[in-house]
Amino acid sequence: MAKNKKPKILTVETAAKSKLFTIESLDLEFSNGVKRTYERMRRSGREAVMMVPITENGDLLLVREYAAGTEEYELGFPKGLVDLGETPEDAANRELKEEIGLGGTTFIPLKKVVLAPSYFSSEMTLFLVEGLYPETLEGDEPEPLEVIRWPFNQSDELLSHMDFSEARSIAALMLAQRYLAKNTLSNKTD
Structure with missing residues (x-):
């Protein structure tokens, strides 16, 4: 080609x-x-992160947050900007603490994505996060975010849920499904 x-x-x-x-x-x-x-x-020069946190019990943790673009409360994964001097992993851990009151010990990069590349150049790193532990930081959200637990074994139903429509969250979930299926299968054959 x-x-x-x-x-x-x-x-x-x-x-x-x-x-x-x-x-x-x-x-x-x-x-x-x-x-x-x-x-x-124009490029802002800042990257973003989105996390797919999964508990030891196999629950995905999502947030319901007001989205000015759709003028609705949307269901999606925690996300935020990478601050100056932070690595994407540092930013992901900080954002988790701010948005869901949990930190993580294992950050598995799933993919770096770009939203609407014809118009934007901003990049977002998608992570699967395991090893969650309680820790809270004050965030910049105007109101507390509702944290939603969703069983991973019902993640296909989440893909068709009416409020779960953000493309980056859908991509993150599908990449997490693929990663976990591959690693669960390889752990069974080891």
Whole structure:
């Protein structure tokens, strides 16, 4: 498969700016001579993390949190930004303590994902977290998050649950299912 030559960036200008986002307008010229203008969110320089915490009893821990984009309470896995000087694992542990009142001892990276790469460049590392222990840190959420326990052996039903619709949470769950199935199978054959 031939690799495409990246388009030439002719200009980059700020199209709009808010407290959280800067939208850039890019004038591009593709290798075939076609010129187009694209818009994207400027890189923030910060990564994010999402965790799939699983208890010793085999329960997934999720949070129900208000999402301004959908104007609904959404069910998903704990997540947050990586602070300056933190590793993704450090950020994942901090966010767990802030959002569900538990830390973890084992952080298994499942995959690094990008949301809407045509418009964003932000990366999120998805982790499976085991070895949970009680520890709470104060977070930045405007209200306490509802923690939901969901039996892992019923995780297929979670995939079709009406409130569980965030693509990153769905991807994280499917990757966790695959990881756990593979490692449970290999542990049985060892």
